Amino acid sequence: xxxxxxxxxxxxxxxxxxxxxxxxxxxGNRARYGAMLAPLSGQADLIVLPETFTSxxxxxxxxxxxxxxxxxxxxxxEQARTLGAVVTGSVQIRAGESGKVFNRLLWATPDGDLRxxxxxxxxxxANEHERYASGCERLTVELKGWRICPLVCYDLRFPVFIxxxxxxxxxxxxxxxxxxxxxxxxxARRHAWRTLLAARAIENLSYVAAVxxxxxxxxxxxxxxxSVVHDFLxxxxxxxxxxxxxxxxxxSARALAEHRSRFPAQLDADRFRxxx
Numbered sequence: 001x002x003x004x005x006x007x008x009x010x011x012x013x014x015x016x017x018x019x020x021x022x023x024x025x026x027x028g029n030r031a032r033y034g035a036m037l038a039p040l041s042g043q044a045d046l047i048v049l050p051e052t053f054t055s056x057x058x059x060x061x062x063x064x065x066x067x068x069x070x071x072x073x074x075x076x077x078e079q080a081r082t083l084g085a086v087v088t089g090s091v092q093i094r095a096g097e098s099g100k101v102f103n104r105l106l107w108a109t110p111d112g113d114l115r116x117x118x119x120x121x122x123x124x125x126a127n128e129h130e131r132y133a134s135g136c137e138r139l140t141v142e143l144k145g146w147r148i149c150p151l152v153c154y155d156l157r158f159p160v161f162i163x164x165x166x167x168x169x170x171x172x173x174x175x176x177x178x179x180x181x182x183x184x185x186x187x188a189r190r191h192a193w194r195t196l197l198a199a200r201a202i203e204n205l206s207y208v209a210a211v212x213x214x215x216x217x218x219x220x221x222x223x224x225x226x227s228v229v230h231d232f233l234x235x236x237x238x239x240x241x242x243x244x245x246x247x248x249x250x251x252s253a254r255a256l257a258e259h260r261s262r263f264p265a266q267l268d269a270d271r272f273r274x275x276x
Contacts, residue, residue: 006173007257008145014178015044015085015248018227018240019053020215021184024061026054030075036246041083044248045144049089050182050213051153052103057184058218059131065092065101073106073114080108086143089211090119090152090182092132100133105150105182107141115141119152120161128154140176145253149176153183156196156210161274164204166266174205174266177256181210184217187224194226198234205232205260207251214242232259 017036022028033049040047054072055061066072072091080087086109093104093116103119118135122128138161141148155161165175179200185193193212201208207230214225227240229249238249260266 007260008147008177008253010144011253012144012146012178012251013043013045013248014209014229014251015040015047015246016209016211016227016229016238016240017047017049017246018211018214018225019050019244021050021053021056021213021217023056023218024058024064026064026066026072029054030072034075034079036244037079037083037087040085040246040248044083044085046148047079047083047085047087048180048182048209048211049087050211051090051184052092053089053182053213054091056213056217057126057153057221059127061092062101062131065094067094073108076106076108077112077114080110081112084110086110088150088180088182098133101131102133102135103128103152104135105139105152107139107150115139117150117152119155121154121158123154146178146251147174147176148178148180150180150182153181153185156181156183156193156200159200159203160272162200162204163269163272164206164266165271166269168271174260176204176206178207178209178251179204181208183210183212184223185212185226187222190224190226194228197228198230198236201230201232202234205263205266207231207256214244232256 107115117139
């Protein structure tokens with residue numbers, strides 16, 4: 001490992017699953033995405049599904065929100081166990097005594113562990129903030145020595161919350177090595193999607209992997225996909241088009257470590273704290 005960033009030691013295989021999510025059809029979507037995932041058994045370390053992959057991005061889906069004992073959580077756990085990989089994506093989850101519903105990213109591991117991140121930035125233009133509860137804390141998970149920060153869609157527009165700090169929680173260590181986004185990002189704003197993903201990679205000296213859906217949803221909104229993996233220079237390692245597809249890419253730990261040693265911009269970064 002290098003002193004300037006303490007990057008992971010082994011490579012990471014990441015699969016992006018870009019699908020045409022069925023509208024308000026959790027059972028159908030579990031079957032559809034299950035078929036797309038099946039060939040990935042033993043081929044990936046991390047498998048990424050879109051945001052709200054059981055329903056599409058819908059305020060009305062709140063009425064059918066599952067709880068943590070529901071079929072989708074069980075399905076994710078079974079997929080992770082069967083495929084031998086972490087499987088992640090977001091769904092509507094009703095949780096807590098208040099019965100609030102969250103746009104919750106779930107992180108299921110092959111050994112049965114389950115982590116979660118509740119979307120912090122709710123999309124005001126679609127009134128998501130009026131129907132769903134907001135999360136508070138960022139999540140960092142570890143996989144094969146990689147530190148990974150998974151986020152949801154609209155979070156992409158808020159670089160302060162996303163900022164990859166250095167040496168805060170551990171000396172000579174970044175908060176994360178891979179920044180991950182799951183999304184339902186409309187075609188009308190695809191330029192922002194493509195631009196901001198590259199920017200987040202460059203400014204945070206990190207790989208970025210992002211999965212968006214394709215097709216047209218029940219609100220007649222179109223999605224162009226554009227799922228992508230960027231390296232730490234903002235260069236795409238793999239790019240998806242506007243059709244359902246699954247792609248897998250290997251992230252180089254050595255290349256990340258060398259870049260962080262060669263260009264240690266983190267040593268000049270501003271220190272700050274985010275207050276709720």
